[in-house]
Amino acid sequence: MIPLAIVGLYLVAVVYVGVFAFRRSDRRAGAEDFFLAGRSLGPFVFVLSLFGTNMTAFSILGSSGHAFSNGIVTYGLMASSSALIIPLSLFFIGTRIWSLGHRHGFMTPVQMFRDRWECGHIGTVIFVVQAVLLVPYIIVGVMGGGTTLAALSGGLVPYWAGGALVALVVMSYVFFGGMRGTAWVNTLQTLMFLAFGLLAVAVVGAGMGGFGHVFTEMLDTPGQAALLTRERISPWYFFSYTFIPLSSIAFPHIGIFCLTAKKLTHFKRTVILYPICMLAIWLPCVFLGVAANRATDVPAIKAKLDARATLATAGPTLDATERDRLRRTASGDDVMLRLVEHYAPVWLIGLLGASVMAAVMASDSQILALSTMFTEDVFTFYGGTARFGPNVQVQMGRLFVVLLTVVAYAIALRVPQSIFDLASQFAFAGYSALSPLLVAALFWRRSTKWGALAVVIWVAIGIAAVAAVQINVPAPAGPPTVLWTLGEVAVLSRAAAGLLVFNLLPVVPLTIGSVLLMGLVSVLTPPPGERTLARYF
Amino acid sequence: MTALVLLLFFALHQDLWLWRTSSPLVFGVLPPGLAYHAAYTLAVSLIMAVLVRRAWPSHLEGEESGDGTPGGRA
Numbered sequence: 138m139i140p141l142a143i144v145g146l147y148l149v150a151v152v153y154v155g156v157f158a159f160r161r162s163d164r165r166a167g168a169e170d171f172f173l174a175g176r177s178l179g180p181f182v183f184v185l186s187l188f189g190t191n192m193t194a195f196s197i198l199g200s201s202g203h204a205f206s207n208g209i210v211t212y213g214l215m216a217s218s219s220a221l222i223i224p225l226s227l228f229f230i231g232t233r234i235w236s237l238g239h240r241h242g243f244m245t246p247v248q249m250f251r252d253r254w255e256c257g258h259i260g261t262v263i264f265v266v267q268a269v270l271l272v273p274y275i276i277v278g279v280m281g282g283g284t285t286l287a288a289l290s291g292g293l294v295p296y297w298a299g300g301a302l303v304a305l306v307v308m309s310y311v312f313f314g315g316m317r318g319t320a321w322v323n324t325l326q327t328l329m330f331l332a333f334g335l336l337a338v339a340v341v342g343a344g345m346g347g348f349g350h351v352f353t354e355m356l357d358t359p360g361q362a363a364l365l366t367r368e369r370i371s372p373w374y375f376f377s378y379t380f381i382p383l384s385s386i387a388f389p390h391i392g393i394f395c396l397t398a399k400k401l402t403h404f405k406r407t408v409i410l411y412p413i414c415m416l417a418i419w420l421p422c423v424f425l426g427v428a429a430n431r432a433t434d435v436p437a438i439k440a441k442l443d444a445r446a447t448l449a450t451a452g453p454t455l456d457a458t459e460r461d462r463l464r465r466t467a468s469g470d471d472v473m474l475r476l477v478e479h480y481a482p483v484w485l486i487g488l489l490g491a492s493v494m495a496a497v498m499a500s501d502s503q504i505l506a507l508s509t510m511f512t513e514d515v516f517t518f519y520g521g522t523a524r525f526g527p528n529v530q531v532q533m534g535r536l537f538v539v540l541l542t543v544v545a546y547a548i549a550l551r552v553p554q555s556i557f558d559l560a561s562q563f564a565f566a567g568y569s570a571l572s573p574l575l576v577a578a579l580f581w582r583r584s585t586k587w588g589a590l591a592v593v594i595w596v597a598i599g600i601a602a603v604a605a606v607q608i609n610v611p612a613p614a615g616p617p618t619v620l621w622t623l624g625e626v627a628v629l630s631r632a633a634a635g636l637l638v639f640n641l642l643p644v645v646p647l648t649i650g651s652v653l654l655m656g657l658v659s660v661l662t663p664p665p666g667e668r669t670l671a672r673y674f
Numbered sequence: 675m676t677a678l679v680l681l682l683f684f685a686l687h688q689d690l691w692l693w694r695t696s697s698p699l700v701f702g703v704l705p706p707g708l709a710y711h712a713a714y715t716l717a718v719s720l721i722m723a724v725l726v727r728r729a730w731p732s733h734l735e736g737e738e739s740g741d742g743t744p745g746g747r748a
Binding site: 209210212213216217218220221224225228232233235236348349352353356362363365366367368372375376379400401402405408409410411412413415416420423424427 | 680683684687688689690692693694695696697699702703704705707708711712714715716718719722723725726730731734735
């Protein structure tokens with residue numbers, strides 16, 4: 138009950154933060170105050186909140202689970218690549234978004250695209266594709282809340298009630314606090330992550346008898362030594378993963394967040410500290426995930442290792458149902474929870490639970506971003522604010538927050554999580570492939586709205602095609618199944634982790650295709666007028 | 675020059691030379707591949723500090739006033 142009480146305290150605290158932010162808000166300032174915290178965030182809140190906005194439940198549970206199954210490669214795949222690409226994109230793109238937002242009053246990326254490329258309905262198409270890619274992410278957040286509270290309470294809080302509670306808490310502080318409340322909650326979340334990582338390593342390490350001994354044993358154990366290398370992952374797969382962090386700056390909630398800094402100089406500390414925050418959170422999680430392979434005294438982890446061994450020895454001979462059951466058992470998504478449960482005192486389990494809840498509630502930024510996009514890119518653009526006034530715009534934004542949360546909760550109760558887990562994976566590939574839109578708008582004078590439209594259509598069709606293949610072709614038990622070859626070259630393959638194109642993740646051809654289409658279509662179509670270009674270059 | 679350094683850093687992320695190396699453990703606990711990427715992350719922070727110092731887009735800092743009206747047309 139103590140862990141559940143700590144989680145409860147955390148939930149009360151974040152609602153209070155939302156209400157406090159509401160009291161601090163300047164209600165006369167209207168939409169900018171609610172959606173962008175009045176463009177007034179200080180350096181401390183900006184760096185921690187931006188980092189927290191990028192962290193999801195995957196950062197703690199998923200990273201350790203992935204490392205449990207795949208070894209140390211998890212850190213290079215997801216952490217060190219993000220530590221390079223995300224600060225660089227903030228440095229080169231985020232600063233320009235901030236500057237243009239301050240100069241021209243933009244509140245969303247679509248507003249900038251409309252202005253930059255002199256377009257209207259094409260901006261609406263970009264809004265629709267961005268929204269479709271973002272919604273699964275929000276639903277996964279609500280689902281995560283339900284499953285986490287159910288797990289932490291040992292089933293005392295049912296899934297539907299946990300999901301409802303989390304949805305209600307997120308909705309409350311976003312509704313009242315807007316961007317200010319969301320940023321403060323994300324700051325608290327990042328501080329909790331940082332504290333948890335260090336504590337967990339110290340406590341679990343002591344419980345397991347020291348990590349030196351654990352890793353030396355792994356080196357001496359056939360089948361486990363490979364987890365300390367990357368020999369199970371192709372270098373091409375590793376390379377293609379470096380395209381995924383391009384999605385960060387293209388996600389609307391990150392682009393919009395760049396507009397909240399009071400000063401451009403706040404980006405300086407952010408880009409320098411971002412890699413250090415990545416290290417402080419991801420290294421302990423990956424490290425513990427790998428070490429969990431020696432935690433055979435934890436019954437749940439022993440069951441996972443047994444299931445993995447059965448899959449390795451008899452996988453291809455098993456029927457699909459049994460294979461799926463073993464895969465679910467072997468999945469490492471809860472290893473961190475199991476390690477902490479077994480080795481740590483109850484208060485640390487509570488801190489973990491609260492950290493996981495904080496991560497799960499990262500959907501707050503996406504809900505607020507969609508609300509901002511709806512009110513600015515649709516309601517205001519099609520004349521709503523001019524007709525009804527700025528106060529109605531803010532109320533419309535709040536109403537949208539409620540509607541979106543209710544719809545996300547209703548869907549979370551009815552549809553299996555695996556579908557949305559998959560959809561949110563595609564969101565990363567989709568947003569990475571949309572990133573050339575930002576680069577072209579900010580750095581290439583000759584880019585046009587038709588080039589932008591071609592990119593958006595390409596990404597929408599590409600993601601739908603990849604999803605269709607991945608859903609209809611079952612994951613192989615062993616090496617990838619080749620679906621299409623050209624001569625000796627495997628063009629399309631279905632691996633356990635998903636579809637591969639020329640042995641690369643689909644994000645690579647999708648992003649390269651976007652770049653080519655933007656270039657080709659732009660040079661064939663008329664550029665924006667000189668007056669518009671003069672505002673940008 | 676900046677672009678070259680950044681390209682070099684991107685290339686250094688693909689540490690093929692440590693792909694199959696599992697020992698010796700760095701500081702007695704960290705597998706070499708993990709230690710390399712942890713050090714790489716710290717080095718990225720240093721590179722970002724140099725980038726901020728030498729290539730900061732200060733021309734964007736003075737552009738805080740404007741017409742404040744989002745453009746675009748239907």
